[in-house]
Amino acid sequence: MYAQGLIGxxxxxxxxxEFLAAFQKRIDAEEKIEPNDPMPEGYRxxxxxxxxxxxxxxIVGMLPEGNWITxxxxxxxxxxxxxxxxxxxxxxxxxxxxxxxxxxxxxxMTEELLSGxxxxxxxxxxxxxxWADIGTIGWLxxxxxxxxxxxxxxxxxxxxxxxxxxxxxxxxxxxxxxxxIVMTLAKGSPEQKELAQDSLNRWWWPSLMMFGPSDxxxxxxxxxxxxxxxxxxxxxxxxxFINATVPxxxxxxxxxxxxxxxxxxxxGGYDHGEIDWDEFWRVVxxxxxxxxxxxAARKKAWDDGAWVREAALAHAEKRxxxxxxxxxxxx
Numbered sequence: 001m002y003a004q005g006l007i008g009x010x011x012x013x014x015x016x017x018e019f020l021a022a023f024q025k026r027i028d029a030e031e032k033i034e035p036n037d038p039m040p041e042g043y044r045x046x047x048x049x050x051x052x053x054x055x056x057x058x059i060v061g062m063l064p065e066g067n068w069i070t071x072x073x074x075x076x077x078x079x080x081x082x083x084x085x086x087x088x089x090x091x092x093x094x095x096x097x098x099x100x101x102x103x104x105x106x107x108x109m110t111e112e113l114l115s116g117x118x119x120x121x122x123x124x125x126x127x128x129x130x131w132a133d134i135g136t137i138g139w140l141x142x143x144x145x146x147x148x149x150x151x152x153x154x155x156x157x158x159x160x161x162x163x164x165x166x167x168x169x170x171x172x173x174x175x176x177x178x179x180x181i182v183m184t185l186a187k188g189s190p191e192q193k194e195l196a197q198d199s200l201n202r203w204w205w206p207s208l209m210m211f212g213p214s215d216x217x218x219x220x221x222x223x224x225x226x227x228x229x230x231x232x233x234x235x236x237x238x239x240x241f242i243n244a245t246v247p248x249x250x251x252x253x254x255x256x257x258x259x260x261x262x263x264x265x266x267x268g269g270y271d272h273g274e275i276d277w278d279e280f281w282r283v284v285x286x287x288x289x290x291x292x293x294x295x296a297a298r299k300k301a302w303d304d305g306a307w308v309r310e311a312a313l314a315h316a317e318k319r320x321x322x323x324x325x326x327x328x329x330x331x
Contacts, residue, residue, distance in 0.1 A: 024226070024227075027226075027227055033158060035101040042223070046220060047160065050229065051095055052099050052104070053120060055091075055092050056120035057120040058088050059088070059092040060294050061141075064133075064137065065088075068081060069085065072131070080177055081134065084174050113295075113298065114298065114299050116295075120294075122209055122288065123210050125283050126202070126288065127289055131181075131195070132192075135178045135182040135185065137178060138174050138175055138176075141178075142171050142175040142178060143179075143241065147237050149168050150168055151230065154228075182199075182200075183252055186252040186254055196252070197254050205276065205279075207241075208238055213234065213280070214275075215234055218234050221233055239269055242261075242269070243269045246261065260272060260273030260274075
């Protein structure tokens, strides 16, 4: 017996029903899958796609905030923002390393990003024209990321799950940092509160889009949940985020820009208005306000850093040769 056409695979693969059943049994038993373990090709490719997209998002996500490091209003804000951007670079490193355990190289992942084959989170294709946006990104964008990533700490693939434990700790700090910035503005002058409200107006809907398409349009969710790569569907995570964030906005005295938002006593959560999925897909396909700028900046960084990568490889080769020579001399 064979199963074919596994989600995430390029074309069709054939694997025995016994093999797939044994693998699913391990998943259902909550065993962690490690790099050298046998796994369906669809499982591997789904992870490469998801972890790669996650890594790209961390690196590209440095750009809208890095734009404000030199313009942050105080030295304390500059230092905190610089530390946050540095954290995000580290998150990208952890995730690229996790993806490499699946047999893909960082060079290959980067080339796919620059060619448009690989994606990153649509949220980073929106501009950050005001300082309030830096607070809102921390509050909403990092808050949405945490909602998704806490569940990833229990991902069935061991290297990804372990990377997420540290990432979630740091993202939680980023979220609190952003919320504190927004709180300072919301409790400040009328002009400052207006900045905070304007930023919330612009980032609310893109933040809801971060969770991906609705369940009815999500191609990979069902299989990813069966494999326990994901633990919750896109819509479930989106609802959890809304339920957690609306009370925070109310505490700040800010209004969520959704006229259809209302509490549903029966389900114990909020109902929300319709998301503009046309905008979501337009941005995902490369037509957001900052798509070209983000990819151009990433390409420049990759090209400018070529000599560093070459020097590091040359140094590693020399070190290896010295160690080999010392070992031979000792023999």
